[in-house]
Amino acid sequence: MFFTYLRRELRRRRKAALVISMGLALGIGLVLTVTSVSAGMKNAQSTVLHSLYGLGTDITVTKSAAAGAGGGAQKFGIQQSGSGSKSSSADRLSVNQGTATMASSTVTQVASQSNVEAAVGSLLLNDFKFDGSFKLKSGTSSTSTGTGQGGGQQGGEGGGQGGTPPSGAANFSLNTLTIMGTDTSNITVGPLSSLKITSGVNFTSAQSNSLVAVVDSSYATQKKLKVGSTVTISGKAFKVIGIATASSGTSAANVYIPLTQAQTLADMKNKVTTVYVKASSSQQISAVKTAITKNVSGTTVTTASDLASTVSGSLSTAANLVTSMGKWLSLAVLAAAFLISSLLTSSAVNRRVREFGTLKALGWRSKRVIGQVMGEALVNGLIGGVLGIALGLAGAAAITAFSPTLSASTASSTASQGGPGGGGGPGQAASAAAKAIEVHLTAPVTLSAIAVAVALAVAGGLVAGGFGGWRASRLRPADALRRVE
Amino acid sequence: MYRLSGVTKHYSRGKETVRALDGIDLEIPDGGQLVIQGPTGGGKSTLLQMLGGLDRPTGGTVELAGHDLGAIGEAKLTKVRAELIGFVFQSFNLIPTLSAQENVETALVPMGIAKEERHKRAFAALESVGLGERSNHVPSELSGGQQQRVAIARALVKEPKVLLADEPTGNLDEETRDEIMELLHGLWRERGLTFIMVTHDTAIAGRAPRLATIRAGKVTVSENADAQVWAG
Ligand SMILES: Nc1ncnc2c1ncn2[C@@H]1O[C@H](COP(=O)(O)OP(=O)(O)O)[C@@H](O)[C@H]1O
Ligand SMILES: [Mg+2]
Numbered sequence: 001m002f003f004t005y006l007r008r009e010l011r012r013r014r015k016a017a018l019v020i021s022m023g024l025a026l027g028i029g030l031v032l033t034v035t036s037v038s039a040g041m042k043n044a045q046s047t048v049l050h051s052l053y054g055l056g057t058d059i060t061v062t063k064s065a066a067a068g069a070g071g072g073a074q075k076f077g078i079q080q081s082g083s084g085s086k087s088s089s090a091d092r093l094s095v096n097q098g099t100a101t102m103a104s105s106t107v108t109q110v111a112s113q114s115n116v117e118a119a120v121g122s123l124l125l126n127d128f129k130f131d132g133s134f135k136l137k138s139g140t141s142s143t144s145t146g147t148g149q150g151g152g153q154q155g156g157e158g159g160g161q162g163g164t165p166p167s168g169a170a171n172f173s174l175n176t177l178t179i180m181g182t183d184t185s186n187i188t189v190g191p192l193s194s195l196k197i198t199s200g201v202n203f204t205s206a207q208s209n210s211l212v213a214v215v216d217s218s219y220a221t222q223k224k225l226k227v228g229s230t231v232t233i234s235g236k237a238f239k240v241i242g243i244a245t246a247s248s249g250t251s252a253a254n255v256y257i258p259l260t261q262a263q264t265l266a267d268m269k270n271k272v273t274t275v276y277v278k279a280s281s282s283q284q285i286s287a288v289k290t291a292i293t294k295n296v297s298g299t300t301v302t303t304a305s306d307l308a309s310t311v312s313g314s315l316s317t318a319a320n321l322v323t324s325m326g327k328w329l330s331l332a333v334l335a336a337a338f339l340i341s342s343l344l345t346s347s348a349v350n351r352r353v354r355e356f357g358t359l360k361a362l363g364w365r366s367k368r369v370i371g372q373v374m375g376e377a378l379v380n381g382l383i384g385g386v387l388g389i390a391l392g393l394a395g396a397a398a399i400t401a402f403s404p405t406l407s408a409s410t411a412s413s414t415a416s417q418g419g420p421g422g423g424g425g426p427g428q429a430a431s432a433a434a435k436a437i438e439v440h441l442t443a444p445v446t447l448s449a450i451a452v453a454v455a456l457a458v459a460g461g462l463v464a465g466g467f468g469g470w471r472a473s474r475l476r477p478a479d480a481l482r483r484v485e
Numbered sequence: 486m487y488r489l490s491g492v493t494k495h496y497s498r499g500k501e502t503v504r505a506l507d508g509i510d511l512e513i514p515d516g517g518q519l520v521i522q523g524p525t526g527g528g529k530s531t532l533l534q535m536l537g538g539l540d541r542p543t544g545g546t547v548e549l550a551g552h553d554l555g556a557i558g559e560a561k562l563t564k565v566r567a568e569l570i571g572f573v574f575q576s577f578n579l580i581p582t583l584s585a586q587e588n589v590e591t592a593l594v595p596m597g598i599a600k601e602e603r604h605k606r607a608f609a610a611l612e613s614v615g616l617g618e619r620s621n622h623v624p625s626e627l628s629g630g631q632q633q634r635v636a637i638a639r640a641l642v643k644e645p646k647v648l649l650a651d652e653p654t655g656n657l658d659e660e661t662r663d664e665i666m667e668l669l670h671g672l673w674r675e676r677g678l679t680f681i682m683v684t685h686d687t688a689i690a691g692r693a694p695r696l697a698t699i700r701a702g703k704v705t706v707s708e709n710a711d712a713q714v715w716a717g
Binding site: 001004005008009011012013354355358359360361362363364365368476477478480481 | 530534537538539540560563564566567572574576578580581582583584587590592594595596623639
């Protein structure tokens with residue numbers, strides 16, 4: 001009888017059932033859409049973080065220099081003396097301003113912490129390359145005025161600044177180039193993990209001290225480099241074995257070379273600027289962070305979620321909107337949907353006072369009547385759940401189809417932000433340039449989100465049924481004689 | 486056997502207390518018939534509720550087949566209603582979404598009767614009130630008289646000891662009223678049940694062999710041996 005009665009009620013009072021279901025459906029649909037949008041936001045954020053810090057990297061360990069130290073204006077060993085023409089070229093390799101190096105032993109120390117799966121060190125260098133020629137005139141000339149000419153043709157991250165020689169004419173350029181010395185033995189963690197080789201090959205562990213390089217594709221295009229070409233750094237020729245793009249957006253450096261080579265070139269034996277850490281599981285990240293902070297003193301430990309807060313732009317604005325407003329909005333709508341369906345269910349019971357009173361007069365136990373009301377509410381909830389999932393899928397699909405573009409920007413490519421360092425000097429133009437990355441927002445609907453929607457539908461049905469059932473339980477058999485309707 | 490002694494029922498409305506029943510003593514033998522009449526608000530429906538175990542008296546005892554309906558527990562009272570008492574209401578009180586057949590079956594649900602048996606008995610009951618062909622119709626597809634016949638089938642399908650009817654013809658025209666009265670009397674005679682009916686229809690009251698009149702919560706019973714009882 002339970003199912004017959006249930007079926008008859010739902011079929012013959014279809015409209016009332018649909019109204020209750022639609023309320024729940026709206027709430028559930030919104031929750032599902034917001035859940036999938038925030039999952040999409042998370043994906044977008046991790047895309048951004050991965051492209052910046054490496055796919056396999058959970059934590060970075062850096063050391064920041066005391067403000068004002070470490071940076072400072074660079075001096076070039078170029079002297080102007082005498083007259084005539086002079087040609088000059090110089091490389092200067094240095095770490096980022098505000099960054100201090102750490103001993104390579106830090107890598108082993110970090111790796112020995114519990115729950116650390118892997119730790120690799122890298123040395124990020126800025127290479128200021130000066131090329132220029134001067135023509136100096138002795139004596140004075142009233143007709144010719146010397147002008148300095150900047151040579152900032154590099155574009156991208158390069159920057160140049162022309163000097164103004166006292167008199168005469170100068171023609172020189174200043175190239176800046178970022179070089180990442182990386183551990184070639186583990187390409188799954190650290191800067192190499194976010195690279196996608198588009199031509200050539202990646203490093204192998206045998207190349208830990210070879211004169212080979214992987215070049216970022218946009219830099220390669222700019223400098224017309226191909227696999228097999230050479231790049232010269234501080235007078236040493238490196239053979240290009242691979243061209244790579246960052247999985248998304250901009251890569252962390254222009255040229256990647258084996259760590260040992262970088263250390264030798266920069267005269268920084270056994271020094272690293274960043275330790276990239278992979279935790280044994282994502283649940284362990286904060287524990288690992290705590291352990292490193294405690295046991296490896298003087299370092300700055302940054303997790304991906306710390307980094308997320310340094311990401312700005314429309315992505316983070318949207319992510320904040322979704323996590324704060326979207327969550328509250330959908331909770332509010334859901335609560336309203338629960339409340340409305342509860343009120344509708346109990347008002348439906350009120351309209352059926354005589355019906356339920358009659359059943360009680362016929363000897364139906366209260367439990368059976370409550371069960372009937374609960375059953376109807378539960379089915380309404382499930383119908384609402386199905387409609388809600390359909391609405392949610394439609395909403396998510398619409399967002400994915402529309403695929404709005406979000407941009408994310410970070411202050412620096414490295415985890416260490418330090419102070420602004422010493423002012424002045426062409427070093428300002430280093431890789432500290434802000435990076436903007438564009439990602440497309442999708443709204444993936446996960447199975448667990450659907451499970452949540454089903455659970456909400458059941459919960460909504462039970463809450464509404466609870467209200468209605470409570471109302472029905474208070475009816476007396478004498479209500480069969482009540483004059484209602 | 487119904488035995489009522491000193492039955493009172495008080496309703497409180499705000500500060501006021503309504504004495505709907507004010508000391509009722511009454512005996513109704515098994516297989517007997519009683520028609521209850523009286524002015525509106527006199528307490529007829531209240532008395533019927535006490536007899537049917539739909540509500541409990543404020544004072545006194547209502548005894549049916551050894552049960553004190555005012556004192557037994559809720560579960561027991563529900564069982565008494567399910568097994569011993571059949572109800573017919575003025576406005577039929579059929580479940581609007583269920584067919585005639587299913588409506589009749591609702592009376593068998595609390596008895597835990599298997600589906601097959603329930604079907605068979607419900608259909609037989611509908612046939613006995615002349616509605617065998619209408620078993621699949623919902624109430625809104627039936628006339629008032631037909632709906633009341635379904636309600637009578639529902640009351641009798643479980644073969645109760647008592648049939649209680651509160652103004653069963655109150656919503657029917659005169660011709661239909663006579664049909665229903667004849668049907669009820671026929672069933673009463675045939676089945677040997679106790680039949681208690683409330684009415685404010687003087688034509689019906691005039692044809693009752695035993696008539697209780699309730700006024701302001703008090704009852705007086707009169708016998709009329711010459712009453713021209715209903716055929717059927
Ligand atoms: N549930 C109730 N609450 C308050 N007063 C009630 C209730 N039921 C009946 N009454 C009152 O009790 C009196 C008797 O009512 P009732 O038995 O329905 O009379 P009748 O059926 O003879 O018209 C009336 O005054 C009525 O207003
Ligand atoms: Mg009445």
